[in-house]
Amino acid sequence: MFLPTPPSYRHLMAASAIIVGAALPARAELFDNLEFSGIFETHTALAFKGTELQTSQFSLTPELSFDISPTMRFTLIGRLRGDLKDRLEPGAPSNFSRTTFNDRLFLGDQLDAEIREAYIDTEIGSSYLRLGKQQIVWGQADGLKVLDILNPQSFREFILPEFEDSRIPLxxxxxxxxxxxxxxQLVWIPDxxxxxxPDQGSTFAFTSPLMVPQAPVGVPITFARxxxxxxxxxxxDVGVKLSAFLDGWDLSLNYAYHYFDRPVVRRFITGEGVAIHQDYMRSHLIGGTFSNVFGDFTLRGELGYATNRYFQTDDIGDLDGVVRSNDFxxxxxxxxxxxxDWFLSAQVFQSFLSNHEPxxxxxxxxxxxxxxxxxxxxNEALTAEALLIQSLSDGDGLLQLAVTYEWKSNVRLKAGADIFYGKKRGLFGQFREADRLTAGIEVAF
Incomplete structure (x- = not known):
C-alpha cells in the first residue's frame, strides 16, 4: 500500500486530484456517502523594508470523502498553490528532503500542486485505524514545539503560518x-x-549561527550532498502514546524513535576552504502531557527528553563545528x-542541555x-488576536497581529502584521528585515 508510485503516475495523480476537485459543484453531495468541500484563499504580504510585495499567492484546497463500506471512509485533500512574486521559494526547489511519493509537482517556478492528505479511516472491533498520508499531532503548545515532532515542517514562511498548514503530512x-x-496509540511512519x-536567497532562508555554521569572510565554501x-x-519512525483521563486530568505518556527532521550541519576546514556536510541523526524522545480545568483557568503542559541533538559552535578549530547533547x-x-469575549494565554518554554561546552x-x-x-x-463576527514570542536568552522575538472578519458564513477577510526584532544572530532576529503587513480572503465551499 505504501510503495513508491512512479513519478509520471504520481504527478498525474496530484494534478488530477486538483482538477477533479475544482470541477465538482460547490458543497456537492452527489451520493449519500460522497461529500466535496474546499477552501480558496489569497495571501498577500507587503514588506516593511522597501515596501515591496514579499508574496502574492493563492491556494485552492479541495477535499473529497466517501464511504468505502459501513466502517471504512476515504478522504483526499489536495492543494494547488501559486505565488506571483516567487520570493519564498525562488525557482523550483529540489524537494530533496522529501521522498519520491511525497513530493510536490512544480508547474513552472510559481505554481505547485500536491496531495496534502489521503487516508482511510476504519474500525477493527473497538480500535480505530487511519492508513495513509496524514498529520499526527502530539502536544498543544502555541508557537513552540516540544512533542509535536512526528510530522516535519515547511519553513517556507518560517513559523508564521498555522501548524496545520506548515506541517508536512506523511x-x-x-x-x-x-x-x-x-x-x-501506535504509530509507524515509513515515509x-x-x-x-528554504534555500539561500529565499526570504526566510536561515542565517543565524544558531542554525547554520559561519565561515570567515572570503573563505570558499563547498557543499557536499x-x-x-x-x-x-x-x-x-515509530511512536507510542498512552493517554488517560484521571480525576479531571488529561494525561499522556509519549515515546518516539525517529530521525530529527532538520539535518545536522557539520563544518570541516580543508586546504581549499570550508566544506559543509549534512546528515540526519536518530533520536529517542520520551515525554508526556498534562492538562486540567480549574474554573476559568486551564493549566497545561508538556515535557520531553530527546537524545542525540547537535548544536553549532563558533570555534573554527573544532573538528566538525557541532557538539552532541541530550535535551530536556x-x-x-x-x-x-x-x-x-476574551481569551488569554501565557506560556513558559525552557530547554536544558546535558552537555554544554564553552x-x-x-x-x-x-x-x-x-x-x-x-x-x-x-457576536464573534470580528476577531482580533496578538501573539508574542519572546526569547529571554537571546533578547529577540516575534509579534504577530491578526484581525479576521466573517463577512459571510463562508467568507472571511484577514489582515495582520508579522514583526521580528532583536539581534540578527537570534532565531527570530535573523528575520528582522522580513517584517510585513498581510491581507487575504478565505472562501469556503
Missing part, C-alpha cells in the same frame, strides 16, 4: 486501541520526508477565559515566553 499507520480506561528548509535516509523499513525541554501554559553558540539553558490575547467583537 504516509503513516496510526492505530488507537482502548485498554480499559487507557488509550494506546522518510523531512523539514522543507546531504546524506538522507531512504530505506522504508530500517529508516522508519518543557512548556507550561495557563489559559484564561473568564472575561466575556564554544557552543547556544547557552546551556534556553528560555522563551509567549503571550496570546484574543478578543471577539460583533
Amino acid at each position: 504516509w503513516s499507520v496510526n492505530a488507537e486501541i482502548p485498554i480499559g480506561e487507557l488509550t494506546l 522518510t520526508t523531512y523539514d522543507d528548509i 546531504t546524506n538522507k535516509p531512504s530505506k522504508v523499513i530500517s529508516d522508519s 525541554s518543557y512548556v507550561l501554559g495557563l489559559d484564561y477565559s473568564g472575561i466575556t 564554544d557552543m553558540i547556544r547557552g546551556s539553558v534556553d528560555t522563551s515566553i509567549t503571550f496570546l490575547a484574543r478578543r471577539n467583537f460583533m
Whole structure:
C-alpha cells in the first residue's frame, strides 16, 4: 500500500486530484456517502523594508470523502498553490528532503500542486485505524514545539503560518486501541520526508549561527550532498502514546524513535576552504502531557527528553563545528477565559542541555515566553488576536497581529502584521528585515 508510485503516475495523480476537485459543484453531495468541500484563499504580504510585495499567492484546497463500506471512509485533500512574486521559494526547489511519493509537482517556478492528505479511516472491533498520508499531532503548545515532532515542517514562511498548514503530512499507520480506561496509540511512519528548509536567497532562508555554521569572510565554501535516509523499513519512525483521563486530568505518556527532521550541519576546514556536510541523526524522545480545568483557568503542559541533538559552535578549530547533547525541554501554559469575549494565554518554554561546552553558540539553558490575547467583537463576527514570542536568552522575538472578519458564513477577510526584532544572530532576529503587513480572503465551499 505504501510503495513508491512512479513519478509520471504520481504527478498525474496530484494534478488530477486538483482538477477533479475544482470541477465538482460547490458543497456537492452527489451520493449519500460522497461529500466535496474546499477552501480558496489569497495571501498577500507587503514588506516593511522597501515596501515591496514579499508574496502574492493563492491556494485552492479541495477535499473529497466517501464511504468505502459501513466502517471504512476515504478522504483526499489536495492543494494547488501559486505565488506571483516567487520570493519564498525562488525557482523550483529540489524537494530533496522529501521522498519520491511525497513530493510536490512544480508547474513552472510559481505554481505547485500536491496531495496534502489521503487516508482511510476504519474500525477493527473497538480500535480505530487511519492508513495513509496524514498529520499526527502530539502536544498543544502555541508557537513552540516540544512533542509535536512526528510530522516535519515547511519553513517556507518560517513559523508564521498555522501548524496545520506548515506541517508536512506523511504516509503513516496510526492505530488507537482502548485498554480499559487507557488509550494506546501506535504509530509507524515509513515515509522518510523531512523539514522543507528554504534555500539561500529565499526570504526566510536561515542565517543565524544558531542554525547554520559561519565561515570567515572570503573563505570558499563547498557543499557536499546531504546524506538522507531512504530505506522504508530500517529508516522508519515509530511512536507510542498512552493517554488517560484521571480525576479531571488529561494525561499522556509519549515515546518516539525517529530521525530529527532538520539535518545536522557539520563544518570541516580543508586546504581549499570550508566544506559543509549534512546528515540526519536518530533520536529517542520520551515525554508526556498534562492538562486540567480549574474554573476559568486551564493549566497545561508538556515535557520531553530527546537524545542525540547537535548544536553549532563558533570555534573554527573544532573538528566538525557541532557538539552532541541530550535535551530536556518543557512548556507550561495557563489559559484564561473568564472575561466575556476574551481569551488569554501565557506560556513558559525552557530547554536544558546535558552537555554544554564553552564554544557552543547556544547557552546551556534556553528560555522563551509567549503571550496570546484574543478578543471577539460583533457576536464573534470580528476577531482580533496578538501573539508574542519572546526569547529571554537571546533578547529577540516575534509579534504577530491578526484581525479576521466573517463577512459571510463562508467568507472571511484577514489582515495582520508579522514583526521580528532583536539581534540578527537570534532565531527570530535573523528575520528582522522580513517584517510585513498581510491581507487575504478565505472562501469556503
